[in-house]
Amino acid sequence: xxxxxxxxxxxxxxxxxxxxxxxxxxxxxxxxxxxxxxxxxxxxxxxxxxxxxxxxxxxxxxxxxxxxxxxxxxxxxxxxxxxxxxxxxxxxxxxxxxxxxxxxxxxxxx
Amino acid sequence: xxxxxxxxxxxxxxxxxxxxxxxxxxxxxxxxxxxxxxxxxxxxxxxxxxxxxxxxxxxxxxxxxxxxxxxxxxxxxxxxxxxxxxxxxxxxxxxxxxxxxxxxxxxxxxxxx
Numbered sequence: 001x002x003x004x005x006x007x008x009x010x011x012x013x014x015x016x017x018x019x020x021x022x023x024x025x026x027x028x029x030x031x032x033x034x035x036x037x038x039x040x041x042x043x044x045x046x047x048x049x050x051x052x053x054x055x056x057x058x059x060x061x062x063x064x065x066x067x068x069x070x071x072x073x074x075x076x077x078x079x080x081x082x083x084x085x086x087x088x089x090x091x092x093x094x095x096x097x098x099x100x101x102x103x104x105x106x107x108x109x110x
Numbered sequence: 111x112x113x114x115x116x117x118x119x120x121x122x123x124x125x126x127x128x129x130x131x132x133x134x135x136x137x138x139x140x141x142x143x144x145x146x147x148x149x150x151x152x153x154x155x156x157x158x159x160x161x162x163x164x165x166x167x168x169x170x171x172x173x174x175x176x177x178x179x180x181x182x183x184x185x186x187x188x189x190x191x192x193x194x195x196x197x198x199x200x201x202x203x204x205x206x207x208x209x210x211x212x213x214x215x216x217x218x219x220x221x222x223x
Contacts, residue, residue, distance in 0.1 A: 036212075041217075043114075044202075044214045046211035046212065049211070087152060096204050096206065097143065097155060097168065098143075098145075098155065098212070100145075100152030100153040100154070102152050
């Protein structure tokens with residue numbers, strides 16, 4: 001399975017935008033790019049996913065590079081509740097059999 | 111709508127004991143899976159199922175058994191617990207359809223002494 005590379009940690013000030021990068025240079029043509037986050041002491045929760053085009057939902061935006069070898073999760077205005085570990089995961093469209101890395105731990109500074 | 115329910119939330123076992131971690135979902139999802147998360151690490155896939163009667167191994171299946179007799183339930187069995195199985199266990203489900211998300215339970219924290 002193709003792997004992803006993310007920074008171990010990032011910080012953001014509250015109410016400012018956050019750009020979380022992910023590199024996936026060995027992505028296959030059928031791999032979706034999924035983002036999940038894990039709040040402290042909770043199970044992962046879905047954030048967003050996409051295949052080729054940029055995606056927006058109520059939680060975030062996903063910007064996918066034209067060659068699909070990297071992507072960026074954008075939180076438009078970070079809140080304290082957004083402090084979590086964010087995982088970028090490649091997988092087929094089934095939403096199953098995910099291979100998690102260590103993710104990016106986001107700290108939001110009041 | 112309960113989503114994915116895991117029981118128990120906490121469990122302490124002695125080495126060599128057996129137990130079953132329960133996972134149930136009420137969303138009529140075909141796909142279910144079990145992960146374990148060790149401190150400071152991401153989740154690792156143990157076993158998964160794409161429908162009732164069908165299971166397969168993930169990254170770290172040794173020491174664990176699963177079965178899927180119904181769509182709703184996907185129990186994880188530890189036959190002879192070892193301290194190395196001390197971890198937080200998460201169950202997940204998804205419809206398996208395109209463009210859908212996976213739902214995770216709140217986890218079971220297992221300690222083997």
